[in-house]
Amino acid sequence: MQRDLLTADAPRNDGLVAVGSPVSHWSVQAVKHVNYEVRVTENLLDPGNNAILENVTRSVRPRRFVVTDTTVERLYGDRIRAYLTHHGVEHRLLVLPEGEPSKDMDNVLSIVRALDEFGIDRRREPILAIGGGVLLDMVGLASSLYRRALPYIRIPTTLIGLVDAGVGAKTGVNHNGHKNRLGTYFPAERTLLDRTFLTTLPRRHLSNGLAEIMKIALIKDIRLFDLLEAHGPAILDSRLQRPALVDDLASAPVSERLSLEEPQLDPATEVLERAIHGMLQELQPNLWEQVLERVVDYGHTFSPVIEMRALPELLHGEAVAVDMALTTVLATRRGLVSRAQCRRILRAMAALDLPTWHPLCTPEVLVPALLDTVRHRDGQQRLPLPVGIGGAVFVNDLTEAELAAAAQELAATHLAAAR
Known part of the structure; x- marks a missing residue:
């Protein structure tokens, strides 16, 4: 086969640019199109709801x-199996430990081993991840x-999964004592948000998710903050259910769902x-985080x-709440947030059990x-601070002394509130 020698800056219809003559340097450019769906639905495990199995090929028996995790298995395992069996789906459930301590590479590799044993078809058989943010990340x-x-x-079956971990592109696990030290950008092809799962969520885990909602507010x-405050x-x-649905939505069949919806x-x-x-x-225009000044990093410094x-x-979410309380005090000391606004913010967070x-809010840790x-x-702080309620600014000049003073003031405020 004759070698195709390209000359410098030779025009190509394939987008490949050759530099130099003879060719010793190629510049390769490619764009990957990313498209994923986030959809709100309810009663996903009702046999009449086909959202989980949408686009399933019926020419062969679907698999x-x-x-899932131990809590979801205990609460919903039988319903998950019954749903898949009803639709004639061959399936296997892998149950992993729950919680942040289990978010490690060992559990990721256990998923890989189980996938090999299952013999998954990588083109036609998407994995179903049913659980909280930790499980979704793994x-x-x-x-x-x-x-x-x-x-x-x-x-997602937790509030933090519905509003944060389930809607972005990031994956990750903790490693070497660091949060999410190993990870990738790899969005799911579809995220299905069903708040009826929240009816079995412990109150503390609801508060945990409300911290990420407070972050956006x-x-x-500011409208979101007003809603949370009021x-x-x-x-x-x-448990974030609509008033008409608090008692009966979890068991209502899909056919009756529309009749329960309210116009407002x-x-x-x-x-x-x-x-x-x-x-x-905030995520869509900066999905791969090329721009490092991200307001959604608020509470995550x-x-x-x-x-x-x-x-x-x-x-x-509780750790995020502590971070937000500290940075609210920092912003107040800089005049970005008024004292009255600071009190409103801290009261609203406390009212959400946050x-x-x-x-650990000491200079030795912070x-x-x-x-x-x-x-x-x-190499820069790019620290988002609130401006009033509903705005933000990035700073790069926070000093150790300023941080220590804010931590001391926050501790004093907490002690006074406790009294």
Whole structure:
């Protein structure tokens, strides 16, 4: 075969640019189109709801590999199996340990081993990930690694999964004592959001998810904050269900669902929709995080270190809440947030059963946490701080002394509130 020697800057119709003569340098450019769907639905495990098995090829018996955690298996395992059996789907369930301590590479590799045993068809058999944010992250990482791309469908069963972990592109596991140190960008082909799963969620885990909703409120959506401030405790009590559905939605068949819908958005529905829309609005133009100034990083500067140091005491959203309380005080001391606004924010967080302080809020912990964040933000702090309620600004000049003073003030505020 004759070698095709390209001359410098030779025009090509394949987009490949050759440099030099004879050719010794090629410049390769490619664009990968990314398209994934986030859909709100209800009663996913009702046999009459086909959302999970949409686009299933019926020419051969469909097969699905399902990954879930111990709590979901206990609460919904029988329903998951019954649903798949009803639709004639050959399936296997892999049950993993739950919680942040289990978010490691060993469990990712256990998924890979089980996939080999199942003999999955990487083109036609997307994995079903049914569980909380920890499980979704692990399945996403395994899917991105297994033969370099295996489609998966996310079905979050926790509030933090519905509004945060389930809607973005990131996957990851903890490693070497660091939060999400290993990971990829690999969105699911479809995310199905069903808030009826929240009816069995413990109250603390509902608060955990509300922290990520509060994040969106504080940095970009004052209407969302007003809703949380006015209705937060009631929304928490209702497990974020619509009023007409609190008692009977979990068991209502799909055929009756429309009759239960109300013409106006109730506070819980509006809170969920605004939180999901606000998150996706920030993620879409910067899905691979090429731009490092991200307002959705609010609450995630100090919290990764606090969360890992406090394990298993703090949940992810609780650590984020502590971070937001600290940075609200920082913003107040800089005049970006008024004292009255600061009090409103801290009261609203406390009303959602969220912590606003932790003993690890000391310079000995916070300064190394900031330095670690700077390493991951290309040498700059890029610290998002609230401006009033519903706005944000990035700063790069936070000093150790200023951080220590804010931590001391937050501790004093917490002590006064406790009294």
